[in-house]
Amino acid sequence: MSLINLIEFNVLGDERGQLVVLEAMKNVPFHIKRVYYLTGTKPEVPRGFHAHKELEQVAVCVSGKCLMIMDDGVKKEEVWLDSPSKAIFIGKMIWHEMHRFSPDCVLLVVASDLYDENDYIRSYAKFVGMINND
Numbered sequence: 001m002s003l004i005n006l007i008e009f010n011v012l013g014d015e016r017g018q019l020v021v022l023e024a025m026k027n028v029p030f031h032i033k034r035v036y037y038l039t040g041t042k043p044e045v046p047r048g049f050h051a052h053k054e055l056e057q058v059a060v061c062v063s064g065k066c067l068m069i070m071d072d073g074v075k076k077e078e079v080w081l082d083s084p085s086k087a088i089f090i091g092k093m094i095w096h097e098m099h100r101f102s103p104d105c106v107l108l109v110v111a112s113d114l115y116d117e118n119d120y121i122r123s124y125a126k127f128v129g130m131i132n133n134d
C-alpha cells in the first residue's frame with residue numbers, strides 16, 4: 001500500500017480567482033480540531049522529523065511547494081506538494097519530513113486533535129522500535 005494518500009480538492013474558480021474548501025468528514029477524513037500553517041520556511045531547512053501516535057493530519061501548500069517524505073519504518077516515499085488543490089493525508093505512525101520549501105511556501109495543515117507534545121515521536125530510532133513491537 002502506498003504511503004502517499006493524496007486528496008485532490010475541488011477548485012471553485014472564476015474570473016475573481018480560486019476558492020478551495022476543506023470540510024470535515026467530506027474531503028478531510030476526520031473532524032478538524034486544529035489548523036496551523038508554516039510560513040517563512042527556508043529551502044535548506046527541512047522540518048517535521050516526527051510521527052504521531054494518534055494524530056491524523058491533512059497538509060497542503062496553499063502557496064509554493066515543498067517535498068514531503070513519508071516513512072512507515074519499512075519504506076520511504078516522497079511527493080511534491082505543489083498545488084493548492086493537492087493535499088496529503090498523514091496518518092498515525094507515519095514518520096514525515098518536509099524538505100526543499102520554495103521561498104513563497106505556505107504549508108497549511110488541518111489536524112484531528114489539539115496540540116499535544118505527548119503524541120509526538122521525535123526520535124527515529126524510537127519510532128522504528130515502536131513499529132517493530134506492534
Ligand code: TYD
Pocket residue numbers: 034036038047048049050114115
Ligand atoms: P514542530 O511540530 O516541531 O514543527 P515542524 O514539525 O513543522 O518542524 O513545532 C514547532 C514548535 O511549535 C514546537 O515547539 C511545538 C510548537 N507547536 C505548538 O505549540 N502547537 C502546534 O499546534 C504545533 C504544530 C507546534
